[in-house]
Amino acid sequence: MSEYQNYNNVLVLAAHPDDETLGCGGTLKKISSQGHKINLLTFTDGVGSRSLNQKNRNENLTQVCDILGIESFNFGSFPDNAMDTVSLLSICKFIEKNVNFHPDLIFTHFHADLNVDHQLVTKATLTVFRPQDEKNSKIYSYYVPSSTDYNSLNTFDGNSYFKLNQLEVEAKIEALKTYEEEMRPYPHSRSYENIENLMKVWGCEVGASYAEKFKLIRETA
Secondary structure (H helix, E strand, C coil): CCCCCCCEEEEEEEECHHHHHHHHHHHHHHHHCCCCCEEEEEEECCCCCCCCCCCCHHHHHHHHHHHHHHCEECCCCCCCCCCCHCCCCHHHHHHHCCCCCCCCCCEEECCCCCCHHHHHHHHHHHHHCCCCCCCCCCCEECCCCCCCCCCCCCCCCCCCEEEECCCHHHHHHHHHCCCCCHHHCCCCCCHHHHHHHHHHHHHHHHCCCCEEEEEEEEEEC
16 A cells, blocks of 8 residues: 555646656655656746857656656746746636646645745645645645745755665666756755755665655644
8 A cells, every 4th residue: 555545636837847847756756656646837938038049948848747757837938037026816816727637635835945937836836726625635835945045035945754765766867867957966966966965865864775754834634
């Protein structure tokens, strides 16, 4: 029997394609391998704010979903690194339009990330999935290297862990390689070495070789 038998529908909200892998790629592989349905929603192309002629990162999502076991995905066209130029209502309506089920488990950004797009996706998540209609759900915030850690005024106070095995760690790294242009050499925060080191440190915090750490925002039962 699945360790996560109550997670019939899992929803991942990621401001930019690659946030889902950076924040919870190993956990998504873990949950999907146990037969649970995972849906991914991204909001921007991840590169639109740059002057370089870079490829739309949403084009990577099919391969990433295959690697991590994500069943379906949708993506939006909100302005990259400028989601604060659109109304919160329009972001909420985008979520409502693309999520036609009640998610039992939700992964979203940390509210105090340095990136403004991350902040707004978190705010929209909490707005859309208000506790109502006797529908239960668990909401986690995930940690994105080079955003969560770059806000020196706030600290990520993660309190929940998903232990990972070697195969799940390798799947996360493999998925990140599809976003090769976004990765940086060590000792950058968004380097392969740091990302694996974080999983090792978080694993040690709970007596495991590897883990991903999350902030539990709300749980109803």
